[in-house]
Amino acid sequence: MNRREFVRAFVQTSTAMASLQALPSFAQTVGAATAADFDVNVLKHPSLTPYKGVSDFTGDLRCESLTVTGRWPAELNGRFYRNGPALFERGGQRYQHWFDGDGMVQQFTIGGGKVAHRGALVRTNKLLTEQKAGKFVYSAFGSYIPSDVPLQGPDSLNPANTSVIEHGGRLMALWEGGSAYELNASDLSTRGPVVWKAGLEQVPFSAHPKRDVNGHLWNIGSFGNHLIAWHLDPHGNLVDAKIGASPYAGGMVHDMAVTDQFLVVPLPPVKLNFEALRSGGAEQAFALDTAEPLRILVMRKDDLSQRRVFELPAQMVFHVGNAFERTDGNVSLSFVGSPHTKFLRQGALAVLRGEPSLAGSASTQLVELNLNTGRATLTAMDDQVEFPQVDPRRVGLAAQHLLSTSSWMDYADREGSYHGVQMRDVVSGKLKRFDFGENLVVEEHLLVPKPGRAGELDAWLIGTAFDVKRQVTVVNVLDAARIEDGPVAQAALPYKLPFGFHGHFAGA
Numbered sequence: 001m002n003r004r005e006f007v008r009a010f011v012q013t014s015t016a017m018a019s020l021q022a023l024p025s026f027a028q029t030v031g032a033a034t035a036a037d038f039d040v041n042v043l044k045h046p047s048l049t050p051y052k053g054v055s056d057f058t059g060d061l062r063c064e065s066l067t068v069t070g071r072w073p074a075e076l077n078g079r080f081y082r083n084g085p086a087l088f089e090r091g092g093q094r095y096q097h098w099f100d101g102d103g104m105v106q107q108f109t110i111g112g113g114k115v116a117h118r119g120a121l122v123r124t125n126k127l128l129t130e131q132k133a134g135k136f137v138y139s140a141f142g143s144y145i146p147s148d149v150p151l152q153g154p155d156s157l158n159p160a161n162t163s164v165i166e167h168g169g170r171l172m173a174l175w176e177g178g179s180a181y182e183l184n185a186s187d188l189s190t191r192g193p194v195v196w197k198a199g200l201e202q203v204p205f206s207a208h209p210k211r212d213v214n215g216h217l218w219n220i221g222s223f224g225n226h227l228i229a230w231h232l233d234p235h236g237n238l239v240d241a242k243i244g245a246s247p248y249a250g251g252m253v254h255d256m257a258v259t260d261q262f263l264v265v266p267l268p269p270v271k272l273n274f275e276a277l278r279s280g281g282a283e284q285a286f287a288l289d290t291a292e293p294l295r296i297l298v299m300r301k302d303d304l305s306q307r308r309v310f311e312l313p314a315q316m317v318f319h320v321g322n323a324f325e326r327t328d329g330n331v332s333l334s335f336v337g338s339p340h341t342k343f344l345r346q347g348a349l350a351v352l353r354g355e356p357s358l359a360g361s362a363s364t365q366l367v368e369l370n371l372n373t374g375r376a377t378l379t380a381m382d383d384q385v386e387f388p389q390v391d392p393r394r395v396g397l398a399a400q401h402l403l404s405t406s407s408w409m410d411y412a413d414r415e416g417s418y419h420g421v422q423m424r425d426v427v428s429g430k431l432k433r434f435d436f437g438e439n440l441v442v443e444e445h446l447l448v449p450k451p452g453r454a455g456e457l458d459a460w461l462i463g464t465a466f467d468v469k470r471q472v473t474v475v476n477v478l479d480a481a482r483i484e485d486g487p488v489a490q491a492a493l494p495y496k497l498p499f500g501f502h503g504h505f506a507g508a
């Protein structure tokens with residue numbers, strides 16, 4: 001497919017998206033929860049209060065100096081970012097699905113043992129339009145909003161709420177279905193959607209780009225049965241945007257991996273079925289098609305048509321840990337997989353009603369992909385995890401240690417959230433972990449290499465957690481080599497942040 005054909009297909013897809021506005025959604029089918037419902041239900045579930053979110057009136061959040069306990073490492077300096085859905089209510093309406101909220105970027109500026117915080121909603125075109133209207137104007141991923149305002153393309157619906165990255169001097173909030181949104185790192189004000197090249201405006205730039213060891217950034221965008229592979233140099237300039245056909249017209253192509261020669265993209269067999277939304281609701285709309293395999297697409301970075309498609313038993317995949325090429329030519333891949341989509345179609349709705357989610361069931365999956373035979377061999381781990389991470393210096397290379405948020409204790413009223421972190425040695429199978437206890441809801445943690453050190457565990461772990469008792473958000477720092485000792489330091493905000501999805505660390 002050449003670029004012209006691609007853009008034509010993209011425009012057709014965008015036009016089809018516009019018809020979404022006219023669809024009744026499962027929100028109506030299952031009964032819409034109101035802000036008052038949440039406020040009542042959450043009284044019984046204090047670990048869920050961050051799902052209340054923020055409002056325009058909250059304004060930017062600022063704290064000049066968080067309260068640090070323990071010994072904050074003097075060499076850990078830089079900017080730690082997070083992003084996630086944050087604004088769920090407007091004009092008396094409340095979104096139904098956690099993924100719907102407008103994005104809010106959190107920035108922790110760390111220097112000299114001090115931690116400062118700033119948080120700001122991404123002022124997307126969507127948010128500005130709805131702010132002016134005093135109500136939601138556009139339908140979201142899981143909420144139907146009746147409206148006669150026409151869509152101008154995917155970015156009309158773009159909440160910029162999934163991840164955040166600094167690359168080539170640009171700070172960007174990312175979402176799966178549209179443009180990256182650029183922000184000013186100095187004050188988190190929004191600059192606007194990024195256009196990498198004229199003619200590719202609004203083409204999806206997904207939320208899980210991978211930076212390889214040479215500092216190049218690789219990303220995909222997906223819609224219908226088309227894929228685009230983005231390649232940026234270390235300075236943030238577009239090197240290339242290659243276009244290819246997808247072997248599966250999936251609706252949830254969320255993450256990808258990069259190796260020396262390949263892009264590796266899981267294509268779980270779940271389609272966003274809008275007809276089902278019309279008649280049946282979320283159960284059907286986000287169901288896993290177990291008659292279809294989980295496809296793993298491995299394609300050459302320099303020629304997307306040179307590819308292998310591997311097939312594994314049906315699973316839902318949100319997140320990839322890493323991939324690398326072995327000397328025998330095989331590709332190793334780690335990801336987190338789930339046998340069902342219950343979180344997507346039930347849990348992510350329950351939490352916005354102020355009700356506990358279901359117990360998680362996603363676990364670490366290790367796969368060997370034989371490029372000669374097309375055979376895939378999968379080994380499933382017995383764990384309960386999300387948000388897999390490796391040493392950022394080993395993205396696309398053999399990484400021995402895989403970090404994840406994890407749950408293994410049966411704490412009351414904590415179904416569907418994580419209370420610990422784990423480090424898995426994927427070579428020996430050894431597992432080290434730390435339990436933060438029933439009063440901390442643990443979010444994604446990242447590996448941050450220690451300056452001047454090269455070992456894979458010569459790193460800190462940094463991540464946020466919600467302290468249920470104090471009702472505030474904290475930042476944890478652990479030593480990657482001694483994860484079982486727990487935090488070496490913790491910085492507490494005087495307020496809570498909405499739960500987020502993903503973060504990024506930019507060294508000073």
Ligand SMILES: [Fe+2]
Nearest residue numbers: 254318501502
């Ligand atoms: Fe994600």
